[in-house]
Every structure is written in C-alpha cells, then in structure tokens.
Amino acid sequence: MLAIFGGRPIRERPISARPIVYSPELMKDIEEVLKSGALVSTHGKWVKAFEEELARFLGVRHALATTSGTTALHLALKALGVGPGDEVITTPFTFAASATAVLHANAVPVFADIDKETLNLDPASVEAKITDRTKAIIVVHLAGYPAEMDAFAKIAEEYGVYVIEDVAQALGAEYRGKKVGSFGHISAFSFYATKHITGGEGGAVATDVAAYAERARLMRAHGETGKYWYELLGYNYRMTELQGLLLYHELKKFDEFQRAREEYVRALLDGLARLEGEGLLSVVRPKPYVKHGWHLVQILLSVERLSKPRDFVVEALRAEGVGNASVAYPVPLYRTPLFQKMEGHGKGCPWSCPFYGRKVVYERLPNAEWAAERVVSLLVLPNLTPEDAADTAKAFEKVLGELRR
Numbered sequence: 447m448l449a450i451f452g453g454r455p456i457r458e459r460p461i462s463a464r465p466i467v468y469s470p471e472l473m474k475d476i477e478e479v480l481k482s483g484a485l486v487s488t489h490g491k492w493v494k495a496f497e498e499e500l501a502r503f504l505g506v507r508h509a510l511a512t513t514s515g516t517t518a519l520h521l522a523l524k525a526l527g528v529g530p531g532d533e534v535i536t537t538p539f540t541f542a543a544s545a546t547a548v549l550h551a552n553a554v555p556v557f558a559d560i561d562k563e564t565l566n567l568d569p570a571s572v573e574a575k576i577t578d579r580t581k582a583i584i585v586v587h588l589a590g591y592p593a594e595m596d597a598f599a600k601i602a603e604e605y606g607v608y609v610i611e612d613v614a615q616a617l618g619a620e621y622r623g624k625k626v627g628s629f630g631h632i633s634a635f636s637f638y639a640t641k642h643i644t645g646g647e648g649g650a651v652a653t654d655v656a657a658y659a660e661r662a663r664l665m666r667a668h669g670e671t672g673k674y675w676y677e678l679l680g681y682n683y684r685m686t687e688l689q690g691l692l693l694y695h696e697l698k699k700f701d702e703f704q705r706a707r708e709e710y711v712r713a714l715l716d717g718l719a720r721l722e723g724e725g726l727l728s729v730v731r732p733k734p735y736v737k738h739g740w741h742l743v744q745i746l747l748s749v750e751r752l753s754k755p756r757d758f759v760v761e762a763l764r765a766e767g768v769g770n771a772s773v774a775y776p777v778p779l780y781r782t783p784l785f786q787k788m789e790g791h792g793k794g795c796p797w798s799c800p801f802y803g804r805k806v807v808y809e810r811l812p813n814a815e816w817a818a819e820r821v822v823s824l825l826v827l828p829n830l831t832p833e834d835a836a837d838t839a840k841a842f843e844k845v846l847g848e849l850r851r
C-alpha cells in the first residue's frame with residue numbers, strides 16, 4: 447500500500463538534500479575573520495578572493511559578489527541601463543526573480559514560450575516577441591540545463607538587444623564546451639542554500655565588459671564615487687566576509703561536489719529507465735553538446751495515463767520518503783496575481799508608466815502550461831548518494847505502478 451494511504455514507506459528516514467559546507471580548514475579561517483572583526487568586504491579579503499576565483503572558474507574578466515541572485519539580476523539590468531519604457535523578454539517557467547528583477551528595474555517583463563525538450567526559452571518564441579522596445583533577454587539555464595546560447599547570440603546581434611544569463615541554477619554547466627555565464631553581455635548567479643555553492647544567501651554578476659562591471663560595482667555600493675559623493679542611484683548589495691569565505695572554500699571543491707551530483711543522477715536515470723520505457727514518464731536529458739549542471743532533475747509525468755494529478759504523485763513520493771521531490775514550477779509566472787493585477791510599484795508602474803505607453807498582454811503559452819502541469823523536480827545536492835537514487839526510483843515504481851491506468 448502506498449505510504450500516503452498508511453502503507454510502509456520505501457524509506458523510513460526520508461531523503462534530504464543538503465549542501466556540504468562544513469570543513470575543518472574552514473573553521474580556522476572563520477575564527478580568523480571573527481577575531482579580526484573584519485566582517486565587511488570593504489575591510490576584508492575573502493569576498494575579493496571569492497570574486498577572483500569565480501572569474502577564473504567562469505573564464506570571464508570581472509565577477510562581483512552581491513547579496514542574492516535577485517539583487518545580482520537587478521544589478522545586471524541596471525548595469526546595462528535597462529529602465530522605464532523598456533521591455534525585457536524572459537521565460538515564465540522559472541523562479542519569480544528572473545522576471546521580478548525586471549520590475550525592480552522599472553521595466554516591463556514580456557514572456558516567451560519554452561522548448562518542450564529542454565524546458566528552456568525557445569529562441570523562435572523569443573524572436574517573435576521582440577519589439578522596438580525590447581532592450582534585453584534574460585536567458586535562464588533552468589535546472590542546470592544550458593540554454594541555446596548560439597541562437598540567443600544570433601538574435602542579440604540581429605536585433606541589437608542585450609543578453610543577460612540567469613545562471614542561478616547552473617553554476618559550472620557548459621554549452622558547447624564553454625561555461626554558462628560567460629556568453630551573455632552580463633550574467634547573474636545565486637548562492638542561496640539549494641544552489642551549487644552557498645553562503646546561505648548570496649549572488650554575483652559576471653561580465654567581460656569593464657564598463658558594465660564598473661557600473662555594477664558603483665551601484666552595488668550606493669553609487670558612491672567619493673566619500674559621501676553620490677554619482678548615481680545605487681543600493682547596498684554587498685556580500686559579507688563570512689559569506690565570501692564560505693563560497694571561496696566551496697568553489698574550490700566544485701569538481702568534487704559535481705562528481706557526487708553526477709553519480710546520484712546517473713543512478714537515478716538508470717533506475718527510472720523502465721518507467722521511461724513504458725512511457726509513464728520522461729526525464730529531461732541533456733543534448734550531447736551540453737554539460738548539465740544538475741541543480742534539479744526534471745521529470746515529466748505522462749499525466750494522461752495516471753489516475754491522479756501530478757500534485758498527488760509528488761505528495762505520494764514524499765510520503766514514500768523522497769524528501770527532495772517538489773514541483774518547479776507549478777504555474778507559469780504570468781498566471782500569478784503579481785502579473786495579473788499589474789500593480790507593481792503602485793499605481794501600476796512599470797506597466798502603466800508614461801514612458802512605456804503600451805499595453806502588454808500576458809497570454810497563456812502552450813508549452814509552459816504543458817510543462818507546469820506535469821513536471822516533478824528532484825533537488826540535487828552533493829550529500830545525495832546512488833542508494834538515495836535507487837530508493838527514489840523504487841518510490842516512482844511503487845507510486846506510478848499504483849496510479850497507472
């Protein structure tokens with residue numbers, strides 16, 4: 447009997463995906479920071495050391511640490527001069543920040559549809575949404591799956607728009623042998639606790655263009671060019687030294703962590719092969735020319751062949767002990783009240799801003815709707831093991847075996 451109906455679960459102790467942060471070497475450095483009292487990046491060395499390491503890792507000239515992925519996206523948009531009257535195209539099948547950062551910059555998000563094989567933005571749909579107001583495209587490498595960067599570079603060139611990469615979920619992933627986050631005019635990263643490396647919270651922007659890096663640097667710290675002298679509208683998006691320290695140490699271990707993720711994923715894909723062969727689900731698999739970052743394993747259920755909807759399947763999996771199962775994302779962003787009500791900053795800005803002077807319509811996008819109805823996501827962190835993967839596959843067998851029709 448399924449555990450959700452009171453049966454015995456596959457796992458007595460549920461699977462729990464957690465970051466690996468602690469190490470004895472780290473403790474010595476933490477102690478040193480605490481003893482020195484240098485907790486802010488303006489007085490310490492760790493944020494700077496992390497930024498240098500991140501730039502080297504990505505193969506870009508400039509990396510700047512921020513407080514979160516959301517503030518990194520906001521800074522990226524501001525560094526490119528995106529503002530009132532501009533449209534920015536992105537995917538509706540993502541975390542809110544990919545689109546809300548556009549609102550923070552007082553510009554209007556426009557949603558394009560996704561590709562059914564990768565669940566990333568479909569370049570053809572993006573191209574169809576370009577207007578004379580389009581200033582940038584935010585390309586999200588969702589779940590760690592690299593987006594089609596060649597196609598986006600071509601669109602950027604042809605229409606004179608910027609490409610911002612949202613790499614929040616894809617640190618270390620590669621498109622045609624090159625790390626994502628090194629393709630766009632500027633890119634944004636998140637170091638939230640579920641991400642590839644974490645400072646608890648944290649983010650970064652990266653770019654090869656000195657002028658964008660300089661603007662981002664200024665805006666990260668109040669737009670201050672001299673002591674109490676403010677050149678432009680800025681923020682305080684500075685990372686703390688302790689976050690920089692954690693991230694520096696974790697980035698050094700990136701390859702080791704990634705191997706652990708890949709082992710888990712390999713075992714999981716093997717374990718799910720039978721259900722996939724029977725057509726009860728399909729796994730979003732990387733094409734041969736990309737290296738998946740595996741932030742999430744995305745599984746698409748054949749909902750029409752199941753007697754219960756996707757949300758029930760996820761609850762049943764969790765009851766079996768698959769604690770890292772969830773739904774990313776249950777509805778396309780344009781259907782949430784934020785985008786339906788269009789209140790924004792109040793008085794309807796940026797949608798009703800006189801600098802915009804147009805009306806955006808958030809129509810339903812068929813592929814985003816399709817994906818949101820059937821996706822199940824498994825969070826991947828380096829503490830997970832091939833045994834966890836095997837138990838997860840067993841739980842899928844048990845739950846789908848029971849619910850198939």
Ligand SMILES: Cc1ncc(COP(=O)(O)O)c(C=O)c1O
Binds near residue numbers: 541635
């Ligand atoms: C695709 C994407 N973009 C942006 C963000 C925002 O990052 P943060 O939570 O660090 O603000 C996230 C975070 O979950 C994300 O998944």
